[in-house]
């Protein structure tokens with residue numbers, strides 16, 4: 001991905017029409033498969049300055065794909081009157097320095113932190129061991145297993161990176177599943193028992209948290225299933241995934 005920044009200097013009296021022109025240009029831009037996202041911002045301190053940020057799938061996709069593609073004509077005709085007002089138009093490569101702030105609580109904090117995940121996995125594995133379908137898979141599990149899985153989940157949901165630092169991270173987790181030939185009914189039972197345990201230990205039951213939680217569990221169990229099949233060749237090294245709220249951020253009642 002590549003980020004294009006276009007800085008405009010627009011006379012105050014033209015600002016309204018400029019923004020309206022970009023609203024029109026945004027329609028073909030949004031339809032272009034080379035465009036990841038875009039945002040037009042106006043400077044507060046010096047309102048004649050605007051910056052348009054467009055993330056493209058690549059510089060080549062922008063310059064060859066978009067510009068030669070079916071959406072460019074409509075895009076360009078909307079913004080053509082302002083081309084002479086461009087002060088800078090460049091592609092920038094993202095660096096490793098990026099992240100999110102703390103304005104939105106992590107799923108880890110929302111759930112109640114390490115203690116909540118430990119309660120969850122304690123209860124979950126008590127039921128797993130009694131279960132006819134998946135109990136036998138865990139018959140020889142390490143007594144620390146519930147705590148290790150709690151560490152994994154805590155890290156995935158935005159908590160401390162203890163599974164990576166103390167337990168070997170993704171690679172260690174992966175090898176535990178290799179060759180286990182998990183069946184779909186076993187995967188589904190694992191999910192069902194975990195969801196039951198979430199209710200029993202009182203993990204937050206709001207729709208937003210549960211949707212994000214269930215989404216990771218669905219994804220993770222399907223990966224565990226796939227990686228456990230005979231002949232599976234998953235990547236041996238990768239970071240522990242970090243799961244966020246997705247499209248439904250936490251709901252804070254206003255009154």
Ligand code: HEM
Nearest residue numbers: 137140141142148149152173176186187190217220221224
């Ligand atoms: C989101 C889904 C899953 C997560 C996050 C997860 C997590 C983990 C982790 C972190 C370990 C290694 C613990 C350690 O550090 O020692 C592990 C091991 C294991 N997992 Fe999973 N797992 C998932 C799905 C499944 C499923 C669906 C099954 C089978 C139905 C399964 C069966 C096992 C088994 C049998 C082990 C080895 C246990 C032992 O003998 O110690 N896992 N899992």
